[in-house]
Amino acid sequence: MTDETLNPATMLAAMRRERPLVHCITNYVAMNIAANVVLAAGASPAMIHAEAEAGEFAAIAGALTVNIGTLSPDWVKGMRAAATAAAANGKPWVLDPVAHYATGFRREATAGLLALSPTIVRGNASEIIALAGAASRGQGVDSRDSVDAAEDAARALAGSHDTVVAVTGATDFVTNGKRAVRIEGGSPLMPQVTALGCSLTCVVGAFAAAFPRDPFDATVAALxxxxxAGERAAAEAEGPGSFGWRFLDALAAVDEAALEAEARIGQA
Incomplete structure (x- = not known):
């Protein structure tokens, strides 16, 4: 779509009308949660990772998302086949380089995927800093760096790889190397619920599928x-357990008017 006014509210309405098919290659921990989140957001998820069909499916889906959380050699082959097919068919794809710095196997897999030119890269601050070649304080999947500390790395990564980079945390940062915004909101409870970050990557894919020519604006809308939704869910939650299901309900309930009124986006 290109005929919509590109602001998050109208993009949300357009994405939900289209209900795009999103090919989600994600990890074992995130699969069920990510599928439910994509459905609540208004898109249609497909969790396909086998090399034998990943490339074929990526060619027909609206967008592809690749999360390296639970890698295996066979999954890497499926990821590469899907990313190659997405690029060849003009479909946007999103890379989520989960803890890519932790082991040699993960570093090698991520380098190979990054070479396939992802449309969007979404990660926490430590992941983005390390991916840009700087020293991060990350440990496992946890970020020990602030989003502020990752902004320069994000700009550099976006410029060197001609991609949109989203750094998510207490305040999100999105850049394509030229434009940049910060998005406020969410809740400190979000990192306490397994796989919400992984699920966000899939929702970024849903917006990118609906607006393939506008990956920067699609990323901002998803975030x-x-x-x-996170802020709304936190207002009623008693802890991470109740936050999890409240977040799904809040995500489905946020409509065009609510997003227009409540989103807090500023130029960076």
Whole structure:
């Protein structure tokens, strides 16, 4: 789509009308949660990773998302086949380089995927800093760096790889190397619920599928939706357990008017 006014509210309405098919290659921990989150956001998820069909499916899906959380050699082959097919067919694809710095196997897999030119890269601050070649304080999947500390790395990564980079945390940062915004909202409870970050990557894919020519704005819209839903869910939650199901409900309930009124996006 290119005829919509590109702001998060109208993009949300357009994405939900289209209900795009999103090919989600994600990890074992995230599969069920990510599928439910994509459905609540208004898109259609497909969790396919086998090399034998990943390339074929990526060619027909609206967008591809690749999360390296639980790698195996066979999954890497499926990821590469899907990313290659997505690029060849003009489909946007999103890379989520989970803890890519932790082992040699992960570093090698991520380098190979990055070479396939992802449309969007989404990660926490430590992941983005390390991916740009700087020293991060990350440990496992946890970020020990602030989003502020990752902004220069994100700009550099976006410029060197001609991609959109989203750094998510207490305040999100999105850049394509030229434009940049910050998105406020969400809740400190979000990192306490398994796989919400992985699920966000899939929602970024949903917006990118609906707006393939506008990956920067698509990324901002997805992060704004998540931030508003997170803030709403936290207002009623008693802890991470109740936050999890409240977040799904909040995500489905946020409509065009709510996103227009409640999203807090500023130029960076």
């Amino acid at each position: 704004a939706l998540f931030a508003v």
